[in-house]
Amino acid sequence: METSIERVRHLSMMLSNETSFPVSIHKAKGLRSLLINTRDPSLGAALPDLFKQLTCIRLLNLSRSSIKEIPNEVGKLIHLRHLNLASCYQLESLPETMCDLCNLQSLDVTWCDSLKELPNAIGKLIKLRHLWIYGSGVAFIPKGIERITCLRTLDVFTMCGGGENESKAANLRELKNLNHIGGSLKIWNLRGGVEDASDAAEAQLKNKKRLRCLLLALIRLQPAERHFN
Numbered sequence: 001m002e003t004s005i006e007r008v009r010h011l012s013m014m015l016s017n018e019t020s021f022p023v024s025i026h027k028a029k030g031l032r033s034l035l036i037n038t039r040d041p042s043l044g045a046a047l048p049d050l051f052k053q054l055t056c057i058r059l060l061n062l063s064r065s066s067i068k069e070i071p072n073e074v075g076k077l078i079h080l081r082h083l084n085l086a087s088c089y090q091l092e093s094l095p096e097t098m099c100d101l102c103n104l105q106s107l108d109v110t111w112c113d114s115l116k117e118l119p120n121a122i123g124k125l126i127k128l129r130h131l132w133i134y135g136s137g138v139a140f141i142p143k144g145i146e147r148i149t150c151l152r153t154l155d156v157f158t159m160c161g162g163g164e165n166e167s168k169a170a171n172l173r174e175l176k177n178l179n180h181i182g183g184s185l186k187i188w189n190l191r192g193g194v195e196d197a198s199d200a201a202e203a204q205l206k207n208k209k210r211l212r213c214l215l216l217a218l219i220r221l222q223p224a225e226r227h228f229n
Contacts, residue, residue, distance in 0.1 A: 006030070013037065021046040026053040033059035041066040041090075048073045055079070062088065063108070069093045075100040086132070087111045099124040110155075111135040120168055123147040131155075134186070140165055146174035152210075154181050158220060159189035172199035175208075182210030188220040 008028045015021070015038035023046075025031075031054050036043065044067040051073035060077070061084040068090050074080075075097030081104060085091060091112045098104075099121040107125075109115055110132045116139050122128075123144020130153040140160040145151075160169030172187070185208070205214065 009033070011035070015040060015043075023049075025050070028054065030056055032056060033061075035061040036065065039064070039066050041068075043067055044069065044071075047071050051076050058082065060084070064088065066090050068114075070095055070098065072097045074098055077101060079103055081105045084108045085112060088115075089113050091115050093117070094119050096121055101125065102127065104128055106130040106132075106153075108132040109136050109138070113137050117165075118142055120144075126150065129153065133158075140169035141174075142168055143170045143174070145170050146177055149177050150180065151178050152180050152182055154178065154185060155183070157185065157187045159187070159191070161189040161191065173202040175203040175205070179204075179207050180210065181208050182212065184213040184215070185211055186215040186217070188217045190216055190218050 005024055005027045006029065009030060010033045011025070011028065011031060012035040015036070017038070017040045019040070021043065026049065034054065034057055043065055047067070048071040051071065055076050056079055057077055058079055059082040060080060063084045063086040065088055067088055069092055070085070072095045074095060078101065080101050083104065083106070086108045087110070089112065091109070092114045094115070096119050099119050104125050105127055106129060114137055116137045118133070118138055118141070120142050121144065122142050123146070126147055127150055128148050129150050131151065132153065132155050134155045138158060140158050157175065159171070160166050
């Protein structure tokens with residue numbers, strides 16, 4: 001069937017490792033949702049130009065791809081609402097420009113093993129409703145998470161536990177105003193001291209009426225031990 005790429009609004013692409021990325025997709029200026037299914041590491045080189053051209057995208061799914069980073073140009077996708085990076089095992093970093101996505105509502109980085117940090121300015125994503133990080137390598141939640149009062153899903157809250165990242169990491173107090181969080185919440189790396197007890201009181205977990213499961217752990221569970229949803 002002959003189709004004018006300019007008129008396409010929703011596109012799912014399955015590319016083999018032998019297939020070069022089709023630059024003709026740049027003509028689909030009105031594209032609203034895009035799913036790219038490929039293990040080809042060359043996808044990373046194609047993303048900057050892709051993001052520059054397709055600025056109307058609302059949903060972007062790059063899950064299970066072999067990209068190592070998200071380019072700075074992702075900040076141009078100002079209409080983006082849903083970004084799925086789940087199981088991008090080689091993904092190492094997210095740019096600070098991602099925090100310019102003022103309409104972003106969901107971010108999924110579950111099982112991104114190589115990803116150690118979220119963007120420091122994540123608190124700018126005030127419309128974010130769902131943040132999934134379970135199974136990733138994210139070592140702490142950045143300061144400013146308290147500003148995302150629309151948040152409905154936060155599956156893991158990892159305490160920093162000291163070290164060089166402590167100045168960038170949020171503490172339990174920043175959960176105070178996140179009263180819409182529901183479902184399951186796992187809090188890892190609790191130190192169990194007086195300071196944690198004070199922060200926990202300030203977090204007012206009792207006000208999180210939509211929570212169905214709360215896990216508190218003094219350590220961060222290793223992948224082999226992770227058997228929660």
